[in-house]
Amino acid sequence: MQIVLATHNKGKMSEINNLLSSSYEVLTLDHFPIIKDIPETGKTLKENAFIKARTVFEMTGLPSLADDTGLEVEALGGEPGVFSARYAGEQASYQDNCEKLLKNMMRVPKEDREAKFKTVIAYKDNNRELSCDGFVNGEILPVSYTHLRAHETRGNLV
DSSP: OEEEESOOOHHHHHHHHHHHTTTOEEEEGGGOTTOOOOOOOOSSHHHHHHHHHHHHHHHHOSOEEEEEEEEEEGGGTTOEETTGGGTTOTTOOHHHHHHHHHHHTTTSOGGGOEEEEEEEEEEEOSSOEEEEEEEEEEEOOOHHHHTTSTTOOOOEEO
16 A cells, blocks of 8 residues: 655655555655645744645545654744744745744743644645644753853653
8 A cells, every 4th residue: 555745754754655655565756756835824833834734635546644853932922933944934944933933032041941842744645634743742952052062962752
């Protein structure tokens, strides 16, 4: 049985393939050049995941999996959230987004720097739509520490 993963990301494809390859032939958007970038116009991660899953299903007729992920910072009222990839603007780089986040967190005390990465996965086939979510809790380090710990994992998988 085939399933389409709504991504061009090779790393994501490898991870999902390792989980599902005994039961499914996992395809990606690379197998369907007619499918271009799918606009993420939802107001939530779940809406965006379903926009992608439904679009891929409608264009391929195959069961589809899609995801959306965002960073939610409590002190910023949940920002950047669904806008994580474009927090500093539509054409912003990862570095631009990080710099804006750190600037917005400058006056937030250490005890109030809780954050979480949240991912929603959506599934669509002929008969149903399903979703699940998960998150990793962590904290946003002050600017003075970020250059020292840029690659250190500081969260707990939930």
